[in-house]
Amino acid sequence: MSEPPHYCEGAALVETGDGFFRPASRPARDSGVLLARTLAAAGPDRPVRVLDGLAGCGIRALRYGLEGGATAVWANDADPDRLPLLERNLARLPVAVERQMSTSTAQQLLAGCLVEGRRFELVDLDAFGCPAALVPLALEAVAFGGVLYLASTDGRSATGHDRRAAVRRFGAAARAHPASWEIALRLQLGLLARTAWAMGRGLTPLLSFSEGRAFRTAVRLARHPAAGEEAQLGLVAHCHGCGDQQVQSLLRLGRWRPCTCPGAASGEGPALAVSGPLWIGPLQDPGTLAAMLQQAEEGGGAHLDRPGRRLLQRLQDDPAVTPRCWPVDAIGRHLGQGPPPLAQLVAALRAEGFATAASGVMAGQLRSEAPWPVIVATARGLVATKAAR
Ligand SMILES: C[S@@+](CC[C@H](N)C(=O)[O-])C[C@H]1O[C@@H](n2cnc3c(N)ncnc32)[C@H](O)[C@@H]1O
Ligand SMILES: [Zn+2]
The missing domain is CATH 3.30.56.70 (N2,N2-dimethylguanosine tRNA methyltransferase, C-terminal domain)
Structure with a gap:
């Protein structure tokens, strides 16, 4: 019998099986591994427990164990047919790494974590569609100081192409905007922030990026919001006539300034297209990006290919302090x-x-x-x- 085809990425060798797998998502996987490594670098005795909630073939869970310094990994995928594949792939984990595999839905998995009081330093949810429904339970599963790394492939509602769905999923207006990926990431972060705050927690965005298909945000969870954190939720207005853009924090919401269109000063200009509430603060944390790049430089086992390096450098050069x-x-x-x-x-x-x-x-x-x-x-x-x- 011939061997099933294998795929090599970083230190991992996996069978990808028949289910969903995209080699092109490698920069997202490299970034997750480097995030885990920065957590592992915080102290030799600190555990780095990783929950890979929509694991597919398990490549991320394996790389977290092989390269990310994870002390324990839990790989879950709702498709029960994937379990034998997950088991074969995760058999390559170092013996010292605790492992667990399951076939629950992410909702059931996260609810179980809440009931059992389980928390992880890194929760990776590489979701199909919009993960908004998972956000409250996902944040509950993150240890203080830990990271939630969340993906969404719901481009339509977040980029203004399905305004009703944006209201349902984000509780926000999403309008067509020339920086549509940016708005999508900010809507996702806005939802994460509002959910964290409602739980009494705070968060810091660490990295946010997209290639137009998946919208990926990583946030660090804090026990309490930082002073002034609420000022980072706001609205973005864009004039389709003259191209002007304005930003307001919900904390200091006032009138929109007249744009540069003729008649705007007397209220006869075109209406502004307003998106939000969304995150108006920085999208990236330069310190975390520098630490990730340093981890990759140090050659301690975490792999970063050239497109991934270019991505992280690009994000480091633009912390995105204004939308x-x-x-x-x-x-x-x-x-x-x-x-x-x-x-x-x-x-x-x-x-x-x-x-x-x-x-x-x-x-x-x-x-x-x-x-x-x-x-x-x-x-x-x-x-x-x-x-x-
Ligand atoms: C985007 S793929 C994961 C890819 C993988 N993280 C990688 O990097 O190769 C999403 C996976 O989620 C699984 N899935 C879909 N809905 C799910 C749910 N509600 N709970 C858990 N897993 C789910 C699918 O079977 C699929 O394997
Ligand atoms: Zn205008």
């Missing part, structure tokens, strides 16, 4: 001519004193705290200077 993002092409449309190179625009706006970066979340986008008319004028100036040369 205001524009595609450079959209800036070009407002200029009525080709836009300046993104790097030049970033440098020019920084030189003017505005916090600005190339978005780490969506390629070809500018993130800036500069007023929209300043952004357009700066871009116009750069284009004119080039034309005059």
